[in-house]
Amino acid sequence: MRKLFGVTLAMLLIGLPLTAQDKKPEGEEKKPLTAKQLNKEVLDEIQKFQKENKSGDRAELLKVVDQGFERFLRAIEDNPKASDINDMVSFAARYVTSEKSMNKLGETVVLKTNILQGEKPFQVIMMLGGRNPKFLDKAMELNKSKEVTALVSFLKAQAAMSEFSESGKKEDKEKVLKLVAAVPADMALDIGSPRKYEIGKMAAKLPKKLEAIENLAVGKPMPEIISKDLDGKSVKLTDYKNKVVVLDIWATWCGPCRAMIPHEREMVEKLKDKPFNLISLSADGEVKTLKDFLEKEKMPWTHWHIGASGEVHDILNIEHYPTIFVVDHKGVIRYKEIRGEQLEEAVEKLLKEMETK
Missing domain, CATH: 3.40.30.10 (Glutaredoxin)
Structure with missing residues (x-):
């Protein structure tokens, strides 16, 4: 992951349009922006920067993206019980440019919101847990439902699969199999899309993938294709x-x-x-x-x-x-x-x- 540039909060605020967190006319209260409204503003800022800066300076572009991330983070902290808080977190994850930012978003979700204790935290867990094992542990600690336990086990199994692909160690293979065993074969989750996320079926395929990884190790004969x-x-x-x-x-x-x-x-x-x-x-x-x-x-x-x-x-x-x-x-x-x-x-x-x- 790219490392976050040292941009202070004061710098992040330069040039951004007024939001619910900015100064309001006296006596007037503005409603907080919805996730979609905030996302539109952030995208507009990024597109504006790209049009006005033809040099293609990637470092400066990342700063603008980071500004968008910080705006989402403040919105989550200021209104953690918003009806669209899950969408707010999902949009924020799209503007993550570093592992530090991903960890910061995960901490905010744990400390400021009740998403993980809700009925359908699956999409947020998938988005934030893939690169943050500690977040997965916290999710399972806060939500002991069989669905969350299965999802966390599956995501950890996928991570362990990558480790086994690099190491080839027997203990890493056994770790994958142990985690797969914690995912019921018929487990399917509603992640907010028209189709179910069938982690039971996907987990059942992982042992065969382990076998494929072993057969495709450097030094092994290439299978016939x-x-x-x-x-x-x-x-x-x-x-x-x-x-x-x-x-x-x-x-x-x-x-x-x-x-x-x-x-x-x-x-x-x-x-x-x-x-x-x-x-x-x-x-x-x-x-x-x-x-x-x-x-x-x-x-x-x-x-x-x-x-x-x-x-x-x-x-x-x-x-x-x-x-x-x-x-x-x-x-x-x-x-x-x-x-x-x-x-x-x-x-x-x-x-x-x-x-x-």
Whole structure:
């Protein structure tokens, strides 16, 4: 997370429009802004800054976003029993720019509001608990309902899954399984959307994901991948044996994925005479979306279409985009989640290994 810049409260107030907390005409009482009204004002301030500052100074933009966050924080503190307090917290979370701010919001919710003791604190717990284990502990302490206990267990299981993915330690795996066991199979929560948040079904899938993580560890053989090319023909990873292969699981709508394209293009050109293949696996919903994109963007390497979900996603345990695997000529996973110069250096190292054997 980006660190918060040292901006004093006095500075935060500069240039902001009057709100219910600002000075009012004598004898006149203004109603506090609703969450939606405040969000509109904050967005207007951000958009105004962006229009007036063409230099694209990111540090200054973050200060404006932080100002918006502070306004929401004051609104929560000043009117903690507002009918839309849950929305107020949810909007505030959108303007968090640092771990410090996230922790500050969590403390305010615990100390100033009764959200966690309410009947449906689920959305707030999800938004604030993912990066704040102490907040999850406090939520379960203040609300001992089976729903909150299940949700906290599930969120902690997801966090433990990430830890296991990095460590591979047996104790981390057992931690995940223990937390999963605390989530009833039929548990579904109303998080304020038309669809239920079916954490029971999602938790039941985590043990299989653990198995996938183990099978995809660096040093393990890469599982066989069977997919479709742009013409709908069946293709498989073993067709590329005796070559160094980079698997790039991406989507045309993914900003970080698209940012990789220029360097990937340079790398492919540089290594065009080497036993190397870059295979991009598109997670776009429709193959036409990919084809249309490739007509405009030069990406002269191998492309497969795996869709938004399915067997390949399960085999590779896809949780985010891009997901990168680097496989050596023997079909062994040698690197994961590397990009740019680091990716190119890894490929060149594996190619040299081939030459010396």
